[in-house]
Amino acid sequence: xxxxxxxxxxxxxxxxxxxxxxxxxxxxxxxxxxxxxxxxxxxxxxxxxxxxxxxxxxxxxxxxxxxxxxxxxxxxxxxxxxxxxxxxxxxxxxxxxxxxxxxxxxxxxxxxxxxxxxxxxxxxxxxxxxxxxxxxxxxxxxxxxxxxxxxxxxxxxxxxxxxxxxxxxxxxxxxxxxxxxxxxxxxxxxxxxxxxxxxxxxxxxxxxxxxxxxx
Amino acid sequence: xxxxxxxxxxxxxxxxxxxxxxxxxxxxxxxxxxxxxxxxxxxxxxxxxxxxxxxxxxxxxxxxxxxxxxxxxxxxxxxxxxxxxxxxxxxxxxxxxxxxxxxxxxxxxxxxxxxxxxxxxxxxxxxxxxxxxxxxxxxxxxxxxxxxxxxxxxxxxxxxxxxxxxxxxxxxxxxxxxxxxxxxxxxxxxxxxxxxxxxxxxxxxxxxxxxxxxxxxxxxxxxxxxxxxxxxxxxxxxxxxxxxxxxxxxxxxxxxxxxxxxxxxxxxxxxxxxxxxxxxxxxxxxxxxxxxxxxxxxxxxxxxxxxxxxxxx
Numbered sequence: 001x002x003x004x005x006x007x008x009x010x011x012x013x014x015x016x017x018x019x020x021x022x023x024x025x026x027x028x029x030x031x032x033x034x035x036x037x038x039x040x041x042x043x044x045x046x047x048x049x050x051x052x053x054x055x056x057x058x059x060x061x062x063x064x065x066x067x068x069x070x071x072x073x074x075x076x077x078x079x080x081x082x083x084x085x086x087x088x089x090x091x092x093x094x095x096x097x098x099x100x101x102x103x104x105x106x107x108x109x110x111x112x113x114x115x116x117x118x119x120x121x122x123x124x125x126x127x128x129x130x131x132x133x134x135x136x137x138x139x140x141x142x143x144x145x146x147x148x149x150x151x152x153x154x155x156x157x158x159x160x161x162x163x164x165x166x167x168x169x170x171x172x173x174x175x176x177x178x179x180x181x182x183x184x185x186x187x188x189x190x191x192x193x194x195x196x197x198x199x200x201x202x203x204x205x206x207x208x209x210x211x212x213x214x215x
Numbered sequence: 216x217x218x219x220x221x222x223x224x225x226x227x228x229x230x231x232x233x234x235x236x237x238x239x240x241x242x243x244x245x246x247x248x249x250x251x252x253x254x255x256x257x258x259x260x261x262x263x264x265x266x267x268x269x270x271x272x273x274x275x276x277x278x279x280x281x282x283x284x285x286x287x288x289x290x291x292x293x294x295x296x297x298x299x300x301x302x303x304x305x306x307x308x309x310x311x312x313x314x315x316x317x318x319x320x321x322x323x324x325x326x327x328x329x330x331x332x333x334x335x336x337x338x339x340x341x342x343x344x345x346x347x348x349x350x351x352x353x354x355x356x357x358x359x360x361x362x363x364x365x366x367x368x369x370x371x372x373x374x375x376x377x378x379x380x381x382x383x384x385x386x387x388x389x390x391x392x393x394x395x396x397x398x399x400x401x402x403x404x405x406x407x408x409x410x411x412x413x414x415x416x417x418x419x420x421x422x423x424x425x426x427x428x429x430x431x432x433x434x435x436x437x438x439x440x441x442x443x444x445x446x447x448x449x450x451x452x453x454x455x456x457x458x459x460x461x462x463x464x465x466x467x468x469x470x471x472x473x474x475x476x477x478x479x480x481x482x483x484x485x486x487x488x489x490x491x492x493x494x495x496x497x498x499x500x501x502x503x504x505x506x507x508x509x510x511x512x513x514x515x516x517x518x519x520x521x522x523x524x525x526x527x528x
Contacts, residue, residue: 022274024267039332043365050364050394057390068412112398119400120426126433126458134457186449189465191495193447195280195488196469197334202281203484204337208288211341211472212369214376 003214007207014205054079082107152177283490288483297482304443304461305474311417311441312349321356321391322346323415325406325431327422327446328362328399331369335447335468339422340369342471346419347377351386359392360409362402367394403427407434420444421463421471424451432458445471 013035020032058072066072086104088094096102137143155174159167203209266274291297315322324346326339343359350357359374361367371392378387395405407430410418418435420428421444428444428451435442436458444455445463455462463471466488473481 022267022270023265024263025265043330046364046368047397048364050367050397053364053367053392053394057393060390071408112401115404116398116400119404119430122430123426126429130429130433130454130457189447189449189452191492192466193449193468195491195495196447196466198277198280199284199484199488200334200338200469202277202284203481206281206285208480208484209341209472211344212337212373214372 003210006213007210011205011207018205051079148177148181280487280491284484284487287486287490288480291479291483291486297479297486299470299474299477299482299485302463302467302470302474304445304463304467305471307441307443307461308346308419308475309349311419311443312346312353312355314441315350315416316353316355318416320414320416321358322350322417322419323406323409323413323435323440324357324359325418325420325422326359326361326366326370327420327424328402328427329423330363331365333423335423336363336366337369338469338471340366340373342421342475343370343373344377344380345472345475347374347387348380349377351378351381351383354383354386356388357391358409358413358415360395360402360406361392362395362397362399364394364397367392399425399427403430406431410434410438410440414438415440418442418444420446420455420459421468422446423448424455429454429458435459 016028016031016035020028023029055076058076061072062069062076082104085094085107086101089096089101089104094103131149135142135146135149137146151170152174154170155172155177159170200209204212287297312322324343326343327333327336329336331337331340347357357374359370361370371389374392375384375387378384393405396402406427409415410431411434415438418431418440420431420435420442424431424446425448428446432442432444432455442459443461443463444459445468446452446455447465447468449465452462452464456464469488470485472478473485
């Protein structure tokens with residue numbers, strides 16, 4: 001029963017949601033809204049589990065003086081510090097002339113967002129290093145990749161010292177490669193992935209795929 | 216020859232107009248005096264109330280697919296041999312885990328950053344179970360950092376079950392399934408930190424990835440780990456191809472469990488997908504011919520007579 005009940009629930013919920021997708025009836029839409037609301041509640045509860053996992057592992061490493069313990073201590077400080085500031089602001093214990101949640105927003109805007117942007121900016125360097133390795137013409141395929149990449153790049157960048165016709169030519173070549181060769185490859189991948197997605201979805205909804213459940 | 220056909224066209228109503236009228240007619244109600252109301256969506260008590268007729272082709276396609284899938288599964292279970300081509304990226308999973316074992320270092324499994332409602336994430340959990348079984352058999356630690364707390368509970372179950380499958384329940388280490396952050400780049404920084412500090416010898420990245428894919432793959436490359444990545448997200452594939460040792464591309468991703476287990480039921484679904492693919496390719500070719508024949512695409516619902524006229528008239 002431990003296995004059958006979750007499978008039955010998956011099949012019933014899957015079929016109900018599928019029904020709601022195809023049917024505009026009031027009943028199906030009401031069921032859809034209800035199930036989605038339940039899912040939101042589950043997600044909210046599971047969020048607490050995530051925090052619990054983070055706190056448990058971090059405190060264990062701090063108490064064991066693991067080599068990473070200073071990072072974990074900083075993580076805990078930020079986690080509980082940010083939470084405390086938010087709670088204190090909501091309950092009006094601390095106030096700012098700059099409006100509600102001003103301290104929380106300041107931390108988010110002035111510390112978190114720049115850190116996030118820094119991580120994202122690393123992509124510029126990583127793209128260059130990955131492209132350098134991928135574009136080494138060691139085989140026929142790699143040479144084709146290099147040639148296509150160079151042509152697309154020449155079509156994208158301004159060529160100030162070349163006559164305008166040269167720039168226009170590379171732009172046309174780039175347009176052709178992107179609109180036909182690249183789009184055709186992408187369409188094939190999308191089609192295969194869509195069929196795989198459908199097959200997996202059907203297997204789960206029909207209860208044929210059970211390996212995601214415990215025995 | 217085309218003239219009689221064009222004359223006939225005026226007299227014959229195309230089949231899809233008939234079908235549409237029939238479907239609309241199913242939704243017709245009656246007025247107080249008993250006369251039939253005009254066809255239209257939303258008339259009470261009709262078919263339109265129960266099925267969105269605009270989505271009917273999708274429903275029919277799904278039912279055909281489901282039928283083919285069940286039939287292929289039955290055939291496979293009855294003993295029909297379904298061959299599956301060699302996929303280097305999937306063979307490399309064992310190689311990567313073996314290498315980690317030899318080096319005495321952990322395996323890192325990144326299940327992507329999407330929620331559990333994303334089918335790729337669910338599928339990643341199924342693959343995780345196989346990876347957990349292998350690592351438990353070899354006695355190699357498996358680290359699974361997750362971005363979503365629901366995914367965390369699934370990952371814990373998958374790892375636990377994998378260890379049970381291997382007959383080594385003691386190999387499950389609860390602290391190795393780690394919730395890092397719900398924010399994309401904070402999670403990315405956390406995984407990069409694990410790659411740099413704990414030096415896993417194998418990085419397996421399977422699931423739904425976004426802009427963090429290249430950051431993770433390049434960090435893993437710099438740390439010297441063997442890397443196997445896979446996703447059905449076509450925009451991230453070039454990054455994985457450029458930075459990883461093996462890449463599982465698009466539909467291959469959804470064949471992983473069938474490939475690894477060779478279970479007849481799962482192999483049957485792959486056969487069904489191939490049959491559908493052939494049908495879709497035929498439809499593509501027909502579509503290209505029809506689109507070419509019907510001109511600039513501004514016309515709607517061209518009849519077969521129009522197409523015949525353009526091709527041969």
